[in-house]
Amino acid sequence: MTDIPAKASVASASNGSVLLTLMKARTFIALIAVLIFFSIAAPNFLSAANLILMSKHVALNAFLAMGMTFVIITGGIDLSVGSIVGLCGMVAGYLVLNGIDLQVGYTIYFNVFEIALITLAVGILIGAVNGLLITRLNVAPFIATLGVLYVARGLALLSSDGRTFPNLVGKPDLGTTGFGFLGAGRLLGLPVSIWILVVVALGAAYLAKYTPLGRHIFAVGGNERAARISGVRVNMVKMFVYMFSGFCAAIVGLIISSELMASHPATGESFELNAIAAAVLGGTSMSGGRGTIGGTIVGAFVIGILSDGLVMMGVSSFWQMVIKGLVIIVAVVVDQAQRRLQSRVTLMQMAKAG
Amino acid sequence: MNAAIDHDVILKLVDVSKVYSGTVAVKRANFEVRKGAVNVLVGENGAGKSTLMKIIAGVEQPTLGRILLEGEEVSFSSSGEAVSRGIGMVFQELNLFGNLTVAENIFATREITNRFRKIDSREQERRAAEFLERLEAGIRPDMLVEDLRIGQQQLVEIAKAVSLDARILIMDEPTSALSAAEVEILFKVIADLKASGVAIVYISHRLEELIRIGDYITVLRDGRITGQEKMKNVDTQWIVRQMIGSDAKDFAKADGHVPGEEIFRAEDICLPRVTGGLAVDHVSLSLRTGEILGIYGLMGAGRSELFDCIMGRHGHATGTIFIAGKKVRERDTTRRIRRGLALIPEDRQREGLVSILSVASNLTLASLSRFVRLFHISGAKENQAVAQMVRELAIKVADPAQEVSSLSGGNQQKVVIGKALLTGPKVLLMDEPSRGIDVGAKADVFRTMRKLSRDGLGILFATSDLDEVMALSDRIAVMSNGKLTGMFDRAEATEAALVAASALGHGPVPHTESHAHD
Ligand SMILES: Nc1ncnc2c1ncn2[C@@H]1O[C@H](COP(=O)(O)OP(=O)(O)OP(=O)(O)O)[C@@H](O)[C@H]1O
Numbered sequence: 097m098t099d100i101p102a103k104a105s106v107a108s109a110s111n112g113s114v115l116l117t118l119m120k121a122r123t124f125i126a127l128i129a130v131l132i133f134f135s136i137a138a139p140n141f142l143s144a145a146n147l148i149l150m151s152k153h154v155a156l157n158a159f160l161a162m163g164m165t166f167v168i169i170t171g172g173i174d175l176s177v178g179s180i181v182g183l184c185g186m187v188a189g190y191l192v193l194n195g196i197d198l199q200v201g202y203t204i205y206f207n208v209f210e211i212a213l214i215t216l217a218v219g220i221l222i223g224a225v226n227g228l229l230i231t232r233l234n235v236a237p238f239i240a241t242l243g244v245l246y247v248a249r250g251l252a253l254l255s256s257d258g259r260t261f262p263n264l265v266g267k268p269d270l271g272t273t274g275f276g277f278l279g280a281g282r283l284l285g286l287p288v289s290i291w292i293l294v295v296v297a298l299g300a301a302y303l304a305k306y307t308p309l310g311r312h313i314f315a316v317g318g319n320e321r322a323a324r325i326s327g328v329r330v331n332m333v334k335m336f337v338y339m340f341s342g343f344c345a346a347i348v349g350l351i352i353s354s355e356l357m358a359s360h361p362a363t364g365e366s367f368e369l370n371a372i373a374a375a376v377l378g379g380t381s382m383s384g385g386r387g388t389i390g391g392t393i394v395g396a397f398v399i400g401i402l403s404d405g406l407v408m409m410g411v412s413s414f415w416q417m418v419i420k421g422l423v424i425i426v427a428v429v430v431d432q433a434q435r436r437l438q439s440r441v442t443l444m445q446m447a448k449a450g
Numbered sequence: 451m452n453a454a455i456d457h458d459v460i461l462k463l464v465d466v467s468k469v470y471s472g473t474v475a476v477k478r479a480n481f482e483v484r485k486g487a488v489n490v491l492v493g494e495n496g497a498g499k500s501t502l503m504k505i506i507a508g509v510e511q512p513t514l515g516r517i518l519l520e521g522e523e524v525s526f527s528s529s530g531e532a533v534s535r536g537i538g539m540v541f542q543e544l545n546l547f548g549n550l551t552v553a554e555n556i557f558a559t560r561e562i563t564n565r566f567r568k569i570d571s572r573e574q575e576r577r578a579a580e581f582l583e584r585l586e587a588g589i590r591p592d593m594l595v596e597d598l599r600i601g602q603q604q605l606v607e608i609a610k611a612v613s614l615d616a617r618i619l620i621m622d623e624p625t626s627a628l629s630a631a632e633v634e635i636l637f638k639v640i641a642d643l644k645a646s647g648v649a650i651v652y653i654s655h656r657l658e659e660l661i662r663i664g665d666y667i668t669v670l671r672d673g674r675i676t677g678q679e680k681m682k683n684v685d686t687q688w689i690v691r692q693m694i695g696s697d698a699k700d701f702a703k704a705d706g707h708v709p710g711e712e713i714f715r716a717e718d719i720c721l722p723r724v725t726g727g728l729a730v731d732h733v734s735l736s737l738r739t740g741e742i743l744g745i746y747g748l749m750g751a752g753r754s755e756l757f758d759c760i761m762g763r764h765g766h767a768t769g770t771i772f773i774a775g776k777k778v779r780e781r782d783t784t785r786r787i788r789r790g791l792a793l794i795p796e797d798r799q800r801e802g803l804v805s806i807l808s809v810a811s812n813l814t815l816a817s818l819s820r821f822v823r824l825f826h827i828s829g830a831k832e833n834q835a836v837a838q839m840v841r842e843l844a845i846k847v848a849d850p851a852q853e854v855s856s857l858s859g860g861n862q863q864k865v866v867i868g869k870a871l872l873t874g875p876k877v878l879l880m881d882e883p884s885r886g887i888d889v890g891a892k893a894d895v896f897r898t899m900r901k902l903s904r905d906g907l908g909i910l911f912a913t914s915d916l917d918e919v920m921a922l923s924d925r926i927a928v929m930s931n932g933k934l935t936g937m938f939d940r941a942e943a944t945e946a947a948l949v950a951a952s953a954l955g956h957g958p959v960p961h962t963e964s965h966a967h968d
């Protein structure tokens with residue numbers, strides 16, 4: 097009995113298993129396909145400047161999608177990320193321009209590094225609010241984060257009465273200059289935001305694979321009750337994923353306002369949908385328990401390149417929407433087909449092995 | 451196989467094989483189901499029993515081979531088709547909708563409707579009540595299934611299958627969560643069905659049950675049929691020999707080591723029931739190192755609830771517990787596990803396993819901190835522990851990276867046991883640990899329990915199997931209706947005394963005097 101699986105794995109490389117390998121790498125293949133397609137169809141697509149520009153766009157969605165991936169793996173959803181992006185951008189802008197007025201005649205100004213830390217803290221805090229609503233008050237994730245979506249967006253609008261904080265250059269005498277570095281700076285020829293993405297992504301992938309917390313995230317999504325009885329701190333795990341999602345959203349808020357050197361309260365509207373799309377395209381299962389950071393990043397690249405490429409080709413934004421939707425649907429259909437094919441292929445291998 | 455001519459063959463499997471990704475579950479099996487008789491199927495965990503039955507019930511399609519129903523070749527692409535041809539099945543893993551009522555579950559997909567296609571729930575509940583009555587289940591048809599205990603759910607599953615009016619009724623370990631009393635009732639129902647000409651296929655790991663009700667027996671080993679006989683020609687020894695190829699390993703004998711000092715004590719544990727009264731009623735007990743304390747009781751005696759209280763799963767439970775003389779103040783499960791408690795839950799699907807994770811991840815889920823340096827899980831250490839558990843418990847799995855849901859029922863149970871053992875507990879709570887595992891594995895698990903107790907573990911072990919509790923325990927506690935109704939040393943325990951104690955206070959109405967205490 098036990099010798100049969102061993103034999104079967106020897107008998108590989110049949111037609112089916114080639115197809116299976118192709119399907120497993122489908123997001124990656126999709127990525128290469130869009131790259132090839134646009135490099136032919138859109139002039140200048142492969143120029144270094146354009147590639148860097150695109151990856152900066154992709155990075156924004158990739159951050160959100162990573163946070164979203166963990167949330168979805170635990171069986172939840174985070175609709176509030178777009179609003180957190182907007183609110184965090186406003187927080188950063190406000191701090192650069194106004195500092196904090198202590199009401200006693202003093203105003204504290206922070207340097208850019210401190211501003212970044214405070215903004216990240218705000219993002220994490222909002223994530224914690226999501227987490228508390230979901231774990232302590234038992235609100236369904238969809239509803240809790242939907243509520244926070246509105247609250248955070250409302251606060252962002254209130255913070256400036258709906259106006260933009262322009263011109264975030266800061267004043268040298270207050271030490272608030274240099275805010276543009278995040279969005280426009282370069283290290284070793286690559287944009288700073290890309291480096292941050294690399295660091296956060298490697299960290300998240302490591303966390304998912306090699307730490308107890310990562311394992312627990314999957315366990316909670318797979319069977320919350322069993323996880324609890326096994327001693328997994330389910331509430332802590334959920335708090336973490338929403339706080340991490342908030343953290344990622346805060347990074348995006350910082351980067352966008354730094355790129356534009358301005359904060360606009362409507363920034364980030366509908367970003368949550370792109371993030372969900374990237375996660376799903378990368379193989380994250382909406383019912384929880386399944387997903388990878390690597391897959392999500394590739395998914396974000398596919399979506400990002402697709403929309404930038406279509407823009408370059410001059411396709412109307414209406415058609416862009418249709419195409420993006422179709423790509424997402426096709427991705428999930430292929431995902432299902434792969435599962436079916438997988439068992440079929442093993443059958444064929446078995447048959448060969450006798 | 452020319453022995454039996456007295457019952458007509460109604461269904462025949464010819465050279466049936468079934469291949470899953472990773473395993474050949476059934477190899478060229480020939481199997482006959484006879485009318486008006488109980489056709490027993492036995493075999494080790496993972497032998498392919500459930501698979502073979504799922505093929506008959508249309509849940510799985512055979513990779514090769516033919517199915518002949520009354521001589522006519524059939525192929526079912528869904529269980530619905532099989533049902534329409536009069537084949538019903540009680541599945542090993544419960545297939546119920548927790549969010550629906552008992553009646554709705556029983557009539558799922560066959561809803562009784564009135565003229566306007568509106569579901570007639572009154573009629574459904576009335577009919578459901580009839581079937582439940584027959585099983586003397588004491589379950590109201592309007593109860594939600596998720597509020598039922600696992601044994602009751604199993605009865606609902608049986609009622610559902612019986613209500614199909616099937617000509618062939620397959621029961622895959624229908625009694626694994628039932629205690630002696632319910633089994634008796636089920637046997638009466640089976641006898642009725644048999645008398646009315648229904649062909650019954652019965653799978654169980656409780657060999658005495660098989661001997662008692664079987665007419666024909668078929669033994670499966672590693673997906674092959676290794677023996678087919680009339681039940682009256684065989685005995686347990688024969689069955690075991692056909693099943694595992696050698697004689698039965700004994701239940702581990704007591705080795706005469708003397709329990710040490712107290713490791714665990716529970717004082718005055720109470721758990722209120724939602725419906726009023728107490729599910730656990732002022733239970734106090736103590737356990738010494740190296741001692742195995744068996745807790746015997748009937749279904750609903752409150753054993754699982756007691757374990758839940760000890761593990762800190764109910765915020766509203768009262769009472770105190772002590773480990774090694776120190777009071778445990780932690781009230782949540784995680785920290786109680788850290789203090790050295792571990793639970794093997796009764797319901798492996800809902801509480802024991804994360805079904806989409808791998809066998810390896812499930813095994814180490816509760817003990818990850820053992821393999822962690824700083825915050826990094828050491829893959830090598832983890833794999834080593836997994837390999838050791840797979841070997842020690844003889845878990846039948848091709849590759850530990852396989853999803854745990856692809857294992858056979860008994861092997862899944864072994865994973866749950868392995869998970870608890872890996873936490874290195876001081877006190878191990880085992881709730882029906884032998885549910886669904888074969889004789890060989892049972893002996894392995896019992897031997898492991900003995901070894902653990904020799905190493906100084908205290909073991910609390912709940913079971914509704916008299917033989918088990920008598921063979922394994924150093925002391926035996928009996929629970930009935932939430933109360934501790936007896937405590938026996940092994941030397942003085944008799945089956946009669948245990949049974950008597952387990953029936954104490956089993957009135958129709960829960961007693962009211964307990965309210966006076968609170
Ligand atoms: N969905 C599946 N995918 C892959 N392998 C499977 C699947 N279902 C069952 N198997 C394998 O098929 C074999 C037979 O399983 P089956 O459930 O029929 O055993 P069983 O005789 O019912 O055992 P038990 O007494 O433990 O219930 C096992 O090795 C099991 O791992």
Ligand SMILES: [Mg+2]
Nearest residue numbers: 500542858859
């Ligand atoms: Mg089975």
